[in-house]
Amino acid sequence: xxxxxxxxxxxxxxxxxxxxxxxxxxxxxxxxxxxxxxxxxxxxxxxxxxxxxxxxxxxxxxxxxxxxxxxxxxxxxxxxxxxxxxxxxxxxxxxxxxxxxxxxxxxxxxxxxxxxxxxxxxxxxxxxxxxxxxxxxxxxxxxxxxxxxxxxxxxxxxxxxxxxxxxxxxxxxxxxxxxxxxxxxxxxxxxxxxxxxxxxxxxxxxxxxxxxxxxxxxxxxxxxxxxxxxxxxxxxxxxxxxxxxxxxxxxxxxxxxxxxxxxxxxxxxxxxxxxxxxxxxxxxxxxxxxxxxxxxxxxxxxxxxxxxxxxxxxxxxxxxxxxxxxxxxxxxxxxxxxxxxxxxxxxxxxxxxxxxxxxxxxxxxxxxxxxxxxxxxxxxxxxxxxxxxxxxxxxxxxxxxxxxxxxxxxxxxxxxxxxxxxxxxxxxxxxxxxxxxxxxxxxxxxxxxxxxxxxxxxxxxxxxxxxxxxxxxxxxxxx
Numbered sequence: 001x002x003x004x005x006x007x008x009x010x011x012x013x014x015x016x017x018x019x020x021x022x023x024x025x026x027x028x029x030x031x032x033x034x035x036x037x038x039x040x041x042x043x044x045x046x047x048x049x050x051x052x053x054x055x056x057x058x059x060x061x062x063x064x065x066x067x068x069x070x071x072x073x074x075x076x077x078x079x080x081x082x083x084x085x086x087x088x089x090x091x092x093x094x095x096x097x098x099x100x101x102x103x104x105x106x107x108x109x110x111x112x113x114x115x116x117x118x119x120x121x122x123x124x125x126x127x128x129x130x131x132x133x134x135x136x137x138x139x140x141x142x143x144x145x146x147x148x149x150x151x152x153x154x155x156x157x158x159x160x161x162x163x164x165x166x167x168x169x170x171x172x173x174x175x176x177x178x179x180x181x182x183x184x185x186x187x188x189x190x191x192x193x194x195x196x197x198x199x200x201x202x203x204x205x206x207x208x209x210x211x212x213x214x215x216x217x218x219x220x221x222x223x224x225x226x227x228x229x230x231x232x233x234x235x236x237x238x239x240x241x242x243x244x245x246x247x248x249x250x251x252x253x254x255x256x257x258x259x260x261x262x263x264x265x266x267x268x269x270x271x272x273x274x275x276x277x278x279x280x281x282x283x284x285x286x287x288x289x290x291x292x293x294x295x296x297x298x299x300x301x302x303x304x305x306x307x308x309x310x311x312x313x314x315x316x317x318x319x320x321x322x323x324x325x326x327x328x329x330x331x332x333x334x335x336x337x338x339x340x341x342x343x344x345x346x347x348x349x350x351x352x353x354x355x356x357x358x359x360x361x362x363x364x365x366x367x368x369x370x371x372x373x374x375x376x377x378x379x380x381x382x383x384x385x386x387x388x389x390x391x392x393x394x395x396x397x398x399x400x401x402x403x404x405x406x407x408x409x410x411x412x413x414x415x416x417x418x419x420x421x422x423x424x425x426x427x428x429x430x431x432x433x434x435x436x437x438x439x440x441x442x443x444x445x446x447x448x449x450x451x452x453x454x455x456x457x458x459x460x461x462x463x464x465x466x467x468x469x470x471x472x473x474x475x476x477x478x479x
Contacts, residue, residue, distance in 0.1 A: 035071050036064065040365050047361035048076045054428050054450050055352035056246050058238050059086055062358065063271035065335075065342035066366050068278050073268035079348060080236040081248065088268060090235050092346035093226040094331050095261035095324030097270065099192055100291065101211055102259045103140045103308030105199045107287040108214055114202045117290075124198040128173045134181045136198060139191040140307040141295035145177035146190040150260075153350070155252050155327045163255040168193050185303040189260035196259020207259055218282055221269040226326060227254040229264035237328015240351040243453040249328035249350070261324060267344040274335045274342035277320065292320050292337075315370050325350055332359040339367055374436040374443055376466035384447050384460060385430050387473055392421035402463065402471045417475065424451050433457070438464075442471050448478065455479060 036044070048060050059077030063070055075086035083090075109115050115124070115136065121144075122131030128146070138144040149172040150156075172190045179186070196207045203210045208225055216223045229235075230251050237249040276282045291307045304312050310321045317336050324331040328348060332355040335342040343366070345359045383400060390396045396414055398406050409417075429450035437444045442461035449456040457478035461471040 034067050036066070036366070041072065043365050044072065044074075044362055045076075047365070048358055050429060051354050051357045051361070052077050054452055055349075055354045055357075056240060056452065057347050057349040057352055057354040058246065059235065059348050060354060060358055061086070061088055061090060061092055061235075061267040061346045062362065063088075063267035063342075063344040064362060064366060065271050065274055065278070066340075068275060068340040070268060070271045070275065073266075073271070075267075080234070082232065083235075089266050090233075091222070091224060091229050091264040091266055092235050092331065092348065093229055093237070093261075093264045093324075093326040093329040094270060094333075094346065095226070095257065095326035095329060096189075097322050097324040097331055097333050098257070098259070098261045098263040099140075100308035100322060101215065101263065101273075102192055102195055102199065102207065103291055104215060104283060104287065105203070105207065105210055106136060106140060106195060107283065107290060107307070109199065109202050111284060111287065115198070121194060121198070124201050125169065125194055127169055128194055129175060129177055130181065136195065137295070137307070138181050139188075139195045139198075141185075141303065141305055142187050142191060143182050143185055143295060143297065143303065144188060144191045145179045145181050145184070145186075146188045146194070147172050147175045147178055148186070148188045149190045149193075150256070151187075153325065155250070159252040159256050159327070162253040165193050165197050165255070165258050168258070169197070182298045184297065185305060189257075192260035193258055199259070208262065215273075215282065219269075219272045219276060221265060221272055223263050223265040223269065226257060226262055226264040227251075234264075235329075235348040237326070238349040238351075239328060240349070246349070252327045257326060261326060267346050270333060270344045270346075271342060274333065274344065277335055278337055278340050278342065317367070323355065330355045332356055334359055334363065336363075336367065341366055370435075374438065374464075376443070376468075377432060377436060377445070379467040380436070380443075380445050380460070380462060381430070381432050381447070383462075383467065383470070384445070384458060384473070387470060388421075388430070388449065388458065388475070389426075391417040391473075391475070392424070394418040394422070400469050401473070402469050405470050405472060408472075421475070424454065427451055427456075443468075449475075 052060060059079045061075040064072040073088045075088040077086055079086055079090055110117055117137040118135045120132045121128050121134045134144045149168055173194060199207050199210060238246050239249040240246050277288060280288050291309055292311050293306050294311050295303050295305060304310060312319055318338050320335040320337060322333055328350055330350050331346045333344050343359045343362045345355045347355045387400055427449045431448055433446045433448045443464055445460050447458040455478045457476055459474045462468045
């Protein structure tokens with residue numbers, strides 16, 4: 001069909017506007033991200049509050065991504081001795097979560113042809129043991145064999161003195177390798193220090209300056225050197241000796257985390273990076289894929305690690321994850337790429353497992369959980385709590401137990417349960433751990449019981465069916 005020219009009075013701009021509107025009306029409606037419901041937000045608030053109370057960790061800052069957008073950013077608790085309220089924009093030290101940014105910098109330089117992942121380290125940094133046999137890829141995947149300079153979960157003596165990347169390499173990077181490159185996996189902060197030095201040499205500028213220009217500014221992320229995230233206006237790190245009082249931690253001297261964990265940012269800003277990962281934006285899609293592809297060892301076995309991130313599955317879902325530990329800080333970042341979801345949890349203490357508990361709890365709120373193949377979890381949880389309370393108060397109802405379990409709970413056993421559990425009082429948390437499993441004609445379920453400063457585990461067997469009596473009910477200490 002012939003096209004008739006438009007009258008000159010019809011502007012091209014007007015025509016374009018009408019065409020755009022028509023196209024938008026004809027296109028299918030975009031999927032709108034599902035915001036958190038008030039009930040879901042309340043559940044998250046409870047998870048965080050209960051965990052902070054149970055562990056003694058002073059504060060947590062969280063961000064939640066659902067359907068590819070940030071739907072919650074919130075802070076809880078005491079961020080410092082002087083803070084009057086928890087600020088979700090406060091910059092926490094994210095420590096080793098920084099490694100994925102160092103790896104991204106390397107990938108961007110590789111895109112430009114300025115280096116190759118399989119180049120030998122000696123081509124860029126001198127003084128590294130067997131640097132002609134170690135590749136950049138092996139640095140980023142913890143398969144280099146370089147000895148880790150900070151395996152301790154405390155600040156060792158040398159960390160009270162400032163250090164440079166070159167000094168770290170001179171002391172630890174020139175030591176004998178722990179294994180031949182590519183033959184084993186072993187976490188190595190030293191390897192990332194070397195990787196940061198390579199970025200700076202090839203890019204011709206400091207690592208953080210490169211990241212600011214290529215990643216943080218385009219994504220609207222405020223990130224600073226964690227050595228500078230100290231003092232008024234920043235969260236303080238906290239420590240605890242065993243079950244003693246929670247005390248302010250002394251920060252390490254400058255330079256110790258560098259490319260292995262030098263960044264401080266808010267949970268919300270870290271979530272912006274997670275959204276970019278989900279959307280495959282900012283970096284070329286091939287770079288995201290390279291980060292998330294498991295690196296294999298020389299014998300073909302897997303490592304569970306890509307380039308700066310742990311990779312694997314959880315409840316059948318692919319995950320990209322990494323935690324972080326700085327002096328006085330612990331953090332967790334989990335991305336579920338296929339589900340277009342992510343959870344960020346930053347805490348200002350380096351004791352207990354608050355960051356993992358909170359992250360796992362939030363995950364269960366925002367993602368549909370796999371249904372148990374064995375029904376009766378809710379009833380079993382209620383019955384387990386009842387039996388536990390009866391044991392700690394010495395009021396055991398034997399109808400809740402099978403013949404064998406009644407045989408086990410002699411008067412002596414009951415007395416020991418009562419005298420050891422009664423002083424603990426009522427628990428602050430009581431949850432099922434993992435999924436129900438079949439074994440020996442019974443259904444196995446595990447439970448975790450939490451108190452401030454103490455955790456117990458319960459291993460149970462019950463007859464198949466809903467609300468059936470327990471064949472086994474064993475309580476023991478747990479981490």
